[in-house]
Amino acid sequence: MAKVERKPRIAILGSGSVGGFLATIFYNYGYNVCCIGSNKSINDINQNGITLNSKKFGRLHAKPDVSINLNHKVDLLFITVKSPFLNDAIKYVINSNQEIKAIIPLLNGIEHIDYLRRKLGNNLIVGMITGQFIRENHTYLKHTTSHVKIDLASADLSFVQLSKAAKIISNTGIDVKIHETETNVVWEKLVKLNALACTTVASMKSLGSIRLDKFWKKKLKEIIKEGASVAKADGANIIENNIIQDIQQLPAELSTSLQRDIQKGVPSEFDSIIGAVIRKGEYHNIECKIMKDLYHKIKYRYKLS
Numbered sequence: 001m002a003k004v005e006r007k008p009r010i011a012i013l014g015s016g017s018v019g020g021f022l023a024t025i026f027y028n029y030g031y032n033v034c035c036i037g038s039n040k041s042i043n044d045i046n047q048n049g050i051t052l053n054s055k056k057f058g059r060l061h062a063k064p065d066v067s068i069n070l071n072h073k074v075d076l077l078f079i080t081v082k083s084p085f086l087n088d089a090i091k092y093v094i095n096s097n098q099e100i101k102a103i104i105p106l107l108n109g110i111e112h113i114d115y116l117r118r119k120l121g122n123n124l125i126v127g128m129i130t131g132q133f134i135r136e137n138h139t140y141l142k143h144t145t146s147h148v149k150i151d152l153a154s155a156d157l158s159f160v161q162l163s164k165a166a167k168i169i170s171n172t173g174i175d176v177k178i179h180e181t182e183t184n185v186v187w188e189k190l191v192k193l194n195a196l197a198c199t200t201v202a203s204m205k206s207l208g209s210i211r212l213d214k215f216w217k218k219k220l221k222e223i224i225k226e227g228a229s230v231a232k233a234d235g236a237n238i239i240e241n242n243i244i245q246d247i248q249q250l251p252a253e254l255s256t257s258l259q260r261d262i263q264k265g266v267p268s269e270f271d272s273i274i275g276a277v278i279r280k281g282e283y284h285n286i287e288c289k290i291m292k293d294l295y296h297k298i299k300y301r302y303k304l305s
Helices: 017-029 039-048 083-089 112-120 159-170 182-203 207-212 214-233 240-248 257-264 270-283 289-301
Strands: 009-013 032-036 050-054 058-062 065-067 074-079 100-105 126-130 133-137 140-143 149-153 175-178
Touching: 009 017, 017 032, 017 050, 017 058, 017 133, 017 140, 032 039, 039 050, 039 065, 074 159, 083 112, 083 270, 100 112, 100 126, 100 159, 126 182, 149 159, 149 182, 159 175, 182 207, 182 214, 182 240, 182 257, 182 270, 182 289, 207 214, 214 240, 214 270, 214 289, 257 270, 270 289
Parallel strands: 009 032, 009 074, 032 065, 050 140, 074 100, 149 175
Antiparallel strands: 050 058, 126 149, 133 140
């Protein structure tokens, strides 16, 4: 009798824009998917499912399993909540006795990695996702870029284990790149995201408007340079011109999730993105003058804690 291959079991903690996107893609590929979260979020998904409009994958609908906690063993646990909600969210999985083969946090920033290892153990794969994902409501999402990529590295797991996790993801059509070090995974995105977040929030302009504005275009390049200096001091292999070229390829209408959150007045990743880069700079005795100036102006203008 032929051996029946078991479908991967995926759990997703946080069903916002990124978590909802992944749940929908994995579900439509045929994986066993469970979304973990608050009563409100899981009730909405249980009732309506998740609908995704994606430039890459088209219009998809998913009806994943839902639970308020992790109640079965999984191959991959994705953590996709934003940093202000992380401490409360991991309570849904921290007391679980279920086996988790690998945990992949996809949070922006850098300071969550050590925190998650302390709380959840040493089976972490550090991940970063690239693409623009917008949640219109709890069960309707938009993926507005024609690409999506996940970068992975792990100091905990073997290359074989890491490759198995990467294959589970890439089978669905998501681009995956494995890196040699976690530092490169984090900083390759963080240098770019930090520069975009600083300038889009401080100016409240789209990326296209920033490119056309002499003042803000200069600020963007200066913050890329400052961020790259911090990244290099932290051990990352970052090339500034590559970051600039990547940003040039992004659509003119692009805004950042930080920008949208601050406009809405909801908890944001302001400190875990910009604040974290500044703190790393201070640790390495690197003065991020332009970045700090915008950080304090944004904090004062929008009364951020």
